[in-house]
Amino acid sequence: MGRASRLAGRGGGGVIGGRVTLLVDPDALAHLARGRRSVLVSGTNGKTTTTRFLAAALATAGPTATNSGGANLPFGLVAALSSAPPGGLAALEVDEAYLGPVAAAVQPEVVCLLNLSRDQLDRINEVRLLAGRWRQALEAVAPAPADARGPTVVANADDPMVVWAASGADRVVWVGAGLSWRLDATGCPRCEGRIQFTDTDWSCGDCGLARPEPQVTVDEVALTDQAGRRHPFTLSLPGQCNRSNAAVAATAASLLGVDEAQALAAMEPVADVTGRYGVVRVGGVPARLLLSKNPAGWMEIFDFLRPPPSPVVVAINARIADGRDPSWLWDVPFERLAGRQVVATGERCRDLAVRLRYAEVDHVMVEDPVAAVAEARRFGDASQPVDVVANYTSFQGLRRAAADA
């Protein structure tokens, strides 16, 4: 059955068992979550990494259930919880469109909201609608009597969509987690006015919705916690976006009693998140796999790549889990790949090739990803692993190709 799930193109094989449970008992998720101290993590980008960090941190305090494979639909959550002993802690990644029903079932202590931007628009339709649904979800799980405890939300103060959604919650800890893609946040989620951004701040010119002062911040050296204490930390994973993910995870962990220093120390050795960032052999060729599935994700990726003229393989599919419409490729500034040879691959390599042509970036098209990695090696330093950037299902395909080799 696990094999069937992998063939279906979603999840790491942990989903089918969960699906059966859910069909038998629609309240399975609520039953399995009862008696646990749970944290939900949602957002367009960084969910899996943040959940991985959080699970590492919580595991220092006790047994922690987690859907570490990225199976983040209700089926996947049921599978993750049913494979863990009752009680204890849970770090759960939740698909952004399912946050409402999942929060209602799980009754989490903490909800982490990272960011919202365009991704799978064939399924999500509108980013702003999703922000509104998050807000309703958080209002719905807030307890009726004022003295009861609803979830605390750990939210990114730099994303207007997240701020609007989180403002529906009882208690919020604002984290300055950054926002590299702003084009989905120019329309005010509250009043339809325009959000004005400066380098570090934002506000709506019409209704006054504005960036809350973050209680937690993170820089190249340290996290500064709610009490103003600085916790220097290093990570094995690259990039400022991952430092921000760690800051959110550490703040959530602290709300469950794991102090920030202990939490961050547990995140430091995390070097590979379901295959992301790891070096594998694809068809015998060493390749470094990077996941990027939308424009916001790509804004981080450019900084991870080896400098030109190193080649790069870009693998694009458009299955259900990717979003059926790859027109987001036109929102990515692929012009920044100029000076390299790009090997366009995956089921939608033709869309990518046309995009690269108009970006005036040298490229070849090799539909089979394994052959594409071999092709890229011809253009680069053979002693270096080939950088491969793939979106969701093409990434999974490459991981399988690496595992089968």
Added chain:
Amino acid sequence: MPERDSAVRVVVVHPDLLGTYGDGGNGLILARRLQWRGLAVELIEAMSGTPVPASGDIYCLGGGEDAAQHRAAAELAEGNPLGQAVDNGAAVLAVCAGFQVLGRRYPSADGQVRDGLGLIDIDTRKGGGRRPVGELVVTPSPALGLPQLTGYENHGGLTTLGPDAQPLGRVDAGVGNGGGDGSEGAVVGRIFGTYMHGPVLARNPALADLILTSVVGELEALDDSEAELLRRERLEKVGTSRVTDRSRWTARLTSRRVSG
């Protein structure tokens, strides 16, 4: 080809509001196709909050969310720069929300009727059923002399054409305007409206050149072999597989969600 003494001005209108589905690519495509033929081009991204220049030669409007659409429509109504430009012979490519805004009326998220710019004789109302999302294949109106068109639609509104608007084409697969007459898009003079994302000009370079020639005259052919591969793949995909996009197992939970 008429001699031009200045750069062709391609204006992408409000990419911060009307750019949700990669439609900003249309402006880039038009600009590159002129550059590659040796013409001088100025590609202008006219962000919201500042006046849209009325002196452009070609305007591109894209898809956007309801609130952003309303904002764009309100700003474009001030001083009517698009109307002025059209009167001076400019061409317009308007996609999805941008297409709706050019018409007489369009719906807000809650179904209210809002005034459009009235540049083309179309009317859009809120669709009652399932949102049309998926591949769209269109046989263009014969007068346009274009091959079959391919795009990806994702819209909540349904559009009907008035007597002064001609359809861009007839729907072979997908929904298109959704007004019941099987039409897709609209053409009025040099204004082209469509529901096709992709972006539409990436998949249909012949439509790009039709718009360009309407402004600058005859153009030499370009090597569009990659775009042709993409077109053929998309057309074949729809021809062989007409299944809807959502699998049954996601539909079970999807049905609980409100859809826009």
